[in-house]
Amino acid sequence: MPGGRDRVLAVVKGSGPIADDLAELLAPVARVVVEADEANDPTLRPGVVLASEAFGIVRWPSYVEVGEDGRIVNRDAAADLFSGAEPQPAPQTV
Template sequence: MAVLAAIVVFVGVLCVLDLILTVGVIKRLREHTEILSRQNTMDSAGIAVGEQVGEFAVPTVEGDLVGRDSLTGETLVGFFSPGCKPCQERLPKFVEYARAMPGGRDRVLATAVGSAESTAEFVAALTPVARVVVETADGPVGAAFRIQALPSVLMVAPDGDGRPVVTDNRVDLNRPAVAV
């Protein structure tokens, strides 16, 4: 009988230890989930919603000058690079979304990051639906939007003072573009 009581006590202590360890693991998982969710909300665009777009003025592939001052209405802005697999996957959705943008291609700015030769295919796909800029990774448009990773898709609109600010730094290309 004493052996049975000792076994029951041992199993009880073992269950209590297991419970304590499980609670500790759950607490750590919650902490890690919070850390990961914070990292996922840090967008590839370093610019946050509500922040003003930096100054830039660059020629498009068609020779027109585009800059911060040309972002006068709600504008879709995208950054893509041909060496980036996620960029290649998101490009068709961006083109489809841009095609449906109210205001047409004047309300879409796309930046192809790379050399003119390497971005030719992207430029061909984007030109019918957007004003397209080709620049290097450290170019002025990327700097104005503080781009940290590619692809990046943002929505920009004028604030109360007419200055372009980011209204969405995580545009969902799976939903249709609609006028706001």
């Protein structure tokens, strides 16, 4: 992504070891928000706006592109981004 990590926000939905592992994997390439859902986070209060709600995310994984003016210019389920594409190997980390 042009601009690197500072131009990418990843929202991980859930809690526990799997969410922690995903956040750790994404941290080198994105700023990461870990968002627990109501079922597994008793600390959420009414009126708290979640990142997924703010971006209108209803399916996981999803992709949202925000323009320079701060408005959403593209939104899709991540699976739709790759439909019909040739499978690609997972990126390797060191």
